[in-house]
Amino acid sequence: MELNRTTEHRHPLGQLSLMRFRIFVREPAVLFWTYGFPLLLALVLGSAFRNRPPEPVEVAVIATTGAEDCRDALARTPSVRVRWLNAQDARAALRAGKVSLVVEPDRPRTYQFDPTRPESRLARAVVDDALQRADGRVDPAPVKDRLVTEPGSRYIDFLIPGLLGFNLMQGGLWGVGFMIVDMRVRKLIKRLTATPMSRADFLLSFVLVRALFLIVELPILIGFAHWVFGVPIRGSLLLLLALGILGSLVFAGIGLLLGARPKTTQTAAGLVNLVSLPMIVCSGVFFSAARFPDVFQPVLHALPLTALIESMRTVMLDGAGLVAVAGQVLVMLLWGGFCFVVALRLFRWQ
Amino acid sequence: MDRTPAIRCRALVKDYGSLRAVDGLDLEVMGGECFGLLGPNGAGKTTTVEILEGLLEATAGTVEVLGCTWRRDARRLRERIGISLQETNLADKLTVEETLVLFRSFYAAGPEIESLLELVSLTDKRATWYTKLSGGQKQRLAVACALVGAPELLFLDEPTTGLDPQSRRQLWALIERFKAEGRTVLLTTHYMDEAERLCDRVAIVDKGKVIALGTPRELIQSLGGTEVIEFTCDGAVEEAWAKALPGVHAVKSRNDGLALTVEQLHKTLPLVLAHLQRAGRALTGLSTHHATLEDVFVNLTGRHLRD
Numbered sequence: 001m002e003l004n005r006t007t008e009h010r011h012p013l014g015q016l017s018l019m020r021f022r023i024f025v026r027e028p029a030v031l032f033w034t035y036g037f038p039l040l041l042a043l044v045l046g047s048a049f050r051n052r053p054p055e056p057v058e059v060a061v062i063a064t065t066g067a068e069d070c071r072d073a074l075a076r077t078p079s080v081r082v083r084w085l086n087a088q089d090a091r092a093a094l095r096a097g098k099v100s101l102v103v104e105p106d107r108p109r110t111y112q113f114d115p116t117r118p119e120s121r122l123a124r125a126v127v128d129d130a131l132q133r134a135d136g137r138v139d140p141a142p143v144k145d146r147l148v149t150e151p152g153s154r155y156i157d158f159l160i161p162g163l164l165g166f167n168l169m170q171g172g173l174w175g176v177g178f179m180i181v182d183m184r185v186r187k188l189i190k191r192l193t194a195t196p197m198s199r200a201d202f203l204l205s206f207v208l209v210r211a212l213f214l215i216v217e218l219p220i221l222i223g224f225a226h227w228v229f230g231v232p233i234r235g236s237l238l239l240l241l242a243l244g245i246l247g248s249l250v251f252a253g254i255g256l257l258l259g260a261r262p263k264t265t266q267t268a269a270g271l272v273n274l275v276s277l278p279m280i281v282c283s284g285v286f287f288s289a290a291r292f293p294d295v296f297q298p299v300l301h302a303l304p305l306t307a308l309i310e311s312m313r314t315v316m317l318d319g320a321g322l323v324a325v326a327g328q329v330l331v332m333l334l335w336g337g338f339c340f341v342v343a344l345r346l347f348r349w350q
Numbered sequence: 351m352d353r354t355p356a357i358r359c360r361a362l363v364k365d366y367g368s369l370r371a372v373d374g375l376d377l378e379v380m381g382g383e384c385f386g387l388l389g390p391n392g393a394g395k396t397t398t399v400e401i402l403e404g405l406l407e408a409t410a411g412t413v414e415v416l417g418c419t420w421r422r423d424a425r426r427l428r429e430r431i432g433i434s435l436q437e438t439n440l441a442d443k444l445t446v447e448e449t450l451v452l453f454r455s456f457y458a459a460g461p462e463i464e465s466l467l468e469l470v471s472l473t474d475k476r477a478t479w480y481t482k483l484s485g486g487q488k489q490r491l492a493v494a495c496a497l498v499g500a501p502e503l504l505f506l507d508e509p510t511t512g513l514d515p516q517s518r519r520q521l522w523a524l525i526e527r528f529k530a531e532g533r534t535v536l537l538t539t540h541y542m543d544e545a546e547r548l549c550d551r552v553a554i555v556d557k558g559k560v561i562a563l564g565t566p567r568e569l570i571q572s573l574g575g576t577e578v579i580e581f582t583c584d585g586a587v588e589e590a591w592a593k594a595l596p597g598v599h600a601v602k603s604r605n606d607g608l609a610l611t612v613e614q615l616h617k618t619l620p621l622v623l624a625h626l627q628r629a630g631r632a633l634t635g636l637s638t639h640h641a642t643l644e645d646v647f648v649n650l651t652g653r654h655l656r657d
Contacts, residue, residue, distance in 0.1 A: 015455040019444060026443040026479075186439040194405060194435065195499070196428035197456040350405055 012197060016205035017212075024175070024209065034175075034217065038167045039224055042160060045286075046229050049155035056081040057123040060090040060099040067105035073134035074103075079126055101127055157232065160225040161316050162285040165309035167217065168244060169279065172251025173258060173272045175213075176206045180259030181268035184348065193349045203344070207252045214248045215241075234319030240312060243325070247308035250332045253339035254304065260346040279305040284313075307331040354417070356381045356503050356534040357402055362411035364397050364558075371397040373558035375411075381502075384525070384535040386549035388542065388643060390655050394558035395538040396436055399507050402536070403433050416503060429457060432501030436508045436538075438492040440480045446491055447476040450498060457499035470494040470524060486517025493524060504528060506537040510544060522548060540655050542643035554647055561650050569646045574599030575611040578645050579619060582607030582635040583626065595621050600649050606634070611641060611649065 024030055060083045061071045074082040085093060093099045094112060101123035104110040109131065113120035183189050192202060218241060225231040233240065258275060262268040282296075283289055283305035292300060300306050311325035311332075322329075357379040364372040372394045379385040387395045400406040402413060404420035404427065413420065418427050440449050450463050467473045470490040475483065483491065489509060496504055506525070510518040525548055529535055539545055545552050546566045554562040554569070562569055570576060575597070587608055592601045597618045600611040612618040615638055626633060647655050 009458070010451065010455045012455040015452045019441060019448070019452050022448065023441055023443055187435065187437070188439055188441060190405065191433075191435055191438055191440070191495075192456075194403060194428070194433040195453060195456040196425060196458075 013201040013205060013208075016197075016201055017208050020179075020205050020209040021212070023179075024213070030175075034167070034171060034213065035220060038163050038221055042156075042163055042221070042225060043228070045159055046156040049159070057101070057119065057126050058099040059083070059101045059103060059123055059127055060085045060093050061103045061105060062087050062090050064105060069134070070103065070105040070109075070131060074127065074130055077126070077130040080123075080130060103127060103131075156225070156229045157317055158288070158313070159286065160221070160229070160231050161313040162309050164218065164221055164244065164312055165247065165283070165305055166280060166285045167221065168214065168247045168308065169251045169276060169305050171210060171213065171217070172248055172253075172255045173276055174255070175210055176252045176255030177258035177272055178255075178265065178268050180206070180256070181262045181265055184259075184263065185265055190350050199347075199349065203256065203347075206256070207249060210248050210252045211245055214244055218244045231316070233316050235315035235321065239322060239325075240315050243308065243311050243315065243329070246329065246332050246336070247304075247312075250304050250308070250336035250339070253336045253343065256343040257339040257346070260343045261348050263348070279303055282306070284309050302331060304332055304335040307335075354381050355379060355414075356383075357385075357413075357415055357536060359398075359402065359413045360411055362398065362401060362413065363409045364394075364401060364406065365409045371558055372401070372408075375555070375558060375560055377402075377553060377560065379534060379536055381534050382529075382532045383550040384529045384537065384548050386545040386552040387536070387538040387555050388540065388545045388552050388647070388655070389538075389555035390540055390647075390653070393555045395555055396507055397558075398555070399505055399536065399538055403431070403505050404428075405433075429499060430501060431503045431505065432496035432499060433505045434489075434492045434496040434507060434509060436511070438488075438495070440488075440491065440495070442481040443479050445477050445479055446472050446483070449480060449491060450494060453495045454498045460499045461497070466494050466497060469497070469527075471520065484517075486513050486520065489513060489517065489521060490524070493521065497528070501533070503534045503536070506535065508538055508540070510539070510541065518544070542647075542655065545643055552643065554643070554650065556647075556651055562646060566643055569643060570641045573611045573641050573645060573649055575613040576641045577612050577615045577638060578641050579610045579612060579615070579622060579638050580604065580607065580636070581622070581626075581633055583631040583633055585631070587631070591625060592622070595625075602648060602652065609645075609648070611645065 056079050058081050059074060061067055061074065063084050063086050071082055071084055074080050083093065083099060090099070090102045091112070094102050094114075100113060100117065100120040102112040104112065111124050111127065113124055115121060180189070193199070222233065222240070226233060254275065258271045259268060262271065282292065282300055283303050285305070289300045289306055289310075290297075307328035311328035314320040314325055355378045357377060359375065359377045362372050362375040362377075363370065375394070375398055377398075387398065389395050397406065401408045402415060404415070404424055415427055416430055420427065444452070447463060447467070450466055454460055454463060467476055470493060472487060472490060472494065475487060480488065480491070493506065493509065496506070509525070510521050513521070522544070525535060525537070529548075535548075537548065549566060551563070551565050552569060553560045562572070564572070582604075583606060586606060587603075589601045589603060589608065592598060592608055592610055595618060597613045598610050599613065602609045610618070610622070619638070644655055647653075
């Protein structure tokens, strides 16, 4: 047996990172979830919520004799679509939301509508304006409208930074947390700790490879958003990249913490979902976190995903600099540091 | 054989909750020998080995490996030993060569990957993913991973369990070559033929204790006889008359029959047959074999290794 010793040596951290890299790229499903899925999501949501020409307001006029003038006046108004219904059908249409407003033409003219529905309030304003003019009102001051639809204020512009954050979170929680538990379940961690391998190298390799993938991931998504949907990047691209790397390290740390103890992949998947689902809802991925009641705002802003998304959003859309996002950076640093330290203490090697 | 012990453990105890897996086990493995822990599943073999490997913490007792303790010299010890765990799962989608290069990178010194591949006959599988290997090839790769640091001491936990006969023989040859270099091997198995073929000395383990220790030959000779007669009849058979026969050293009841350990087959067998005929019992089965470590285990515990 030639167990002749050579001391030719490759760096274990490099080899461990290479292992993670290979395992990752050889798993087509993982590649799809990392790269394909966010692009698909951006494409689908971007087209679903793309800006359409303004919808006309739907209005019913109760069919009574002598109300034809009223109906015709509304029919001439371009932003109104009018229906001619009997009283019962008109109420039903209002209840079902098919119309936003019902006009009872008898004097005094009565508008039926639900004031909690914004489109109904809009309908009331538009309809009243049209009917008053038809009745002969003259506006005392002339006005002119100039219509502006600008990149940076559309839904897709809001969505892309949210998707970036979402993606970095999923990559960290699943790519680190779940993968570690998977390796533990398969006793691969046990086998590795039976060698002189440095445990720090092992953990570091996860973080390194996450950061490496991010450097590919971020430009793809941002480039896609920029070229396909014209999403603006007003701030520094370098700052955006730095925020992305910080975010990915933070979520690698959280992933490490989630993966530190579980002995089954089911537990790990449950933990990852437990942590990620509330943040997907609350941290402003798909809609602004500002919509939640004020009492929750301090909590929402302390979440790592909120911090990541809001900082990236301000840099991309408002062109903010580092100082403007310092608060969010601090929140992320605290989360990352806390999770790494606790994860290292709790980690179950065998 | 080197006279300094490669492994020495005293009064080893390991509790899992209220279950005592290892119950005051003593062991001394000499440098350069191949030592076998033989016992049924659940006897505490794997727990013992994993404590010796520094992967589990003992509840009580002392362990010394290559003159060091895990508490003080873990890192240095890891460089000097090689481990093949029971059911090793390596990364599915790494190739044989990538796996070896990875493991090799953890050790300061060791053989070249090329010579390792050759040693475990996986040279033509070097670019194959782990998942695509056969059971025997996976096990040889696991052993190769244990050898990447050119260890002085090799731990093999049930290296051939579940393998086909040809794969088992391939692994045996590999272990014999390692041993021939004067390195030490500690292996666990529940195959007595494996222990008899590979091991210089064997400890038979049952319920967390060593119940017999010696070379395979010594252990078999301790039965008194070296041949075993087993027979079954229609209905139960008493033991007493068989014990009284000349040349019979041990008698064990087995189902509808007896197992006798005898010195000389040609003298005792006719007596047995004659007795049964006189008693008017019809034989339903009869076999004889050279005594094995299995018979030693049966003799000590009344149970089979793979019950």
